[in-house]
Amino acid sequence: MQIEVGDIVTLKKKHPCGSFEWEVIRSGADFRLKCVGCAHQIMIARTTLEKNIKRIKHKE
Numbered sequence: 001m002q003i004e005v006g007d008i009v010t011l012k013k014k015h016p017c018g019s020f021e022w023e024v025i026r027s028g029a030d031f032r033l034k035c036v037g038c039a040h041q042i043m044i045a046r047t048t049l050e051k052n053i054k055r056i057k058h059k060e
Helices: 046-052
Strands: 008-011 021-026 030-035 041-045 053-057
Touching (some): 030 046, 041 046, 046 053
Antiparallel strands (some): 008 021, 021 030
């Protein structure tokens, strides 16, 4: 799966703030994501992220 820094990923479960969208800040074996709704940041393993992605909006 091709995920790059700056992409917006839509996940299956929503964040407690109500947003489904996360911006990719760092990629590699794991990812750092920033919530588009409230700017909360998380680290998530690549396998977990790939399993939970619904859609990817690539940066332009």
